[in-house]
Amino acid sequence: MNLSEPLKQRIEALVRSDRVVLFMKGSRRFPQCGFSGAVVQILDEVIETYTTVNVLEDPEIREGVKAYASWPTIPQVYIDGEFVGGADIVREMRESGELAQKLGGAKGGEPKALTLTLSEAAKRAVVEAAKDADPGELLRFEVSPRFEYGLFFGPRAPGDVEVDAGGITVLVDAASARRADGVRVDFVEGPEGAGFKIDNPNEPPRVRQLSVRKLKEMLDAGESFELVDVRTERERAIAWIEQAKLLDQAELERLSALPRDTAIVFHCHHGGRSRSAAEAFVGRGFSRVYNLEGGIDAWAVVIDPSVARY
Template identity: 55%
Template structure:
């Protein structure tokens, strides 16, 4: 398919008038493909504003830009009117620091993070390194704080961390997220490497009904019921306090380190409440998985199901 002159001009205008342009599937807020999402994530960290073109909404541009760039896939990144590449290339250039230079973001070299590795983990790593055949031990932490430990080749821009005689490579974008991190090794079934990262924002932790019961019995958590009065009239967990106006006032007066759990009917509304509470600065927030329904089924059958 030949690219029509008008379409060529349209695309050319887009990449000339905007400094950073990403042709992608979906929008910056709602990417519709994993590769587009990865590039958005990288750009979001580097540039406050950039132009995106949703090719799903414009099949003409979708075909046109492939021809224009002589590149068969989406996403496609342009900087200063020049085609940079697709997802793989953008990721690699981000990790090596080339992308930052190109866009003109001032980045000082990230500091070498401090990482602690327990003796057991050191031993396990050393054994694995011996089998890895020259590849290096790498640690990657994405913006959602998904941690990955794996063996891979050394990449440009890597930051080297020396711990207990081991060399750990961390890419530039992971490095600030790795500072203060510790790695343990837990033996036995269900064991393995365990990473604790103090930079990771707190998450809502899910509790099964028996887990919640144990914590309540030990007085380790304060439980709140987020359901309205009409539902509480049908069924309730004795230990749970209503999150009515008085309950909310009490909750927000608690020390931010107090472990707090929420429940509702099936665990959806309480999850939302728990999420919000993290925003208030609470550090240990739990949600009862399956709600009062799960409680009734596995802990207290005298609580009516509805």
């Protein structure tokens, strides 16, 4: 790709907007690829603040930054305006200590005081599970950059933050600390069995599943939301939900300009393609995004048998 002067200036402005700048897929709170998430986790261990640029929101920047650095992949890390490398190089720099040295040392001072709450039911479950733990092992809690959770018994590790959760000691690794603050852990019984339930105020919005019955209720009640069909024009000619709008380029631009708290329901044939579209809109910052379970096929079976099945 030939880098035009205006695009080069845009990239340079981004590169110099902060001491550490990460061009990535997704955001610091919600990485949208494993390599971007790995770099976020490494940087979180070393520094408190840095700037991220979501290349998924700007195809021109996504391709342009590759030409700018002569580096074919994303993510890319810049420190003091200098290109450092991608995920593998940053990982190697972390392991050798070079990254901490380049950034002036790891985060100093006392570990951040965290709040982590266990319900009484969770405490009882932990005490019972501790009977099978090895001597010296304590309860550990981890939160990945994608907000995947780990709750298990294990030994202490360097950099752990120790939390007193109502008389039970919980160890949180340094990389998880920011994402774990304020978490509440419960233990609940359900139709599929018992298990821990985690409520994390730091977790970004996720795609919510919506049943066809609930969609019918929303339509009948005249609720305000966008209903979007992500199928092809050929499929839509076979079967359609009257209120849905086809996601063409014009509709994409219209939706992208809406307030980020707009409720949007996506549907396709069976629910797969629409979930991908919904996740993309969550990545754009929309907070009330739904995927229609079973798609228009479920709508035809459960709600409106006049809709053709194919």
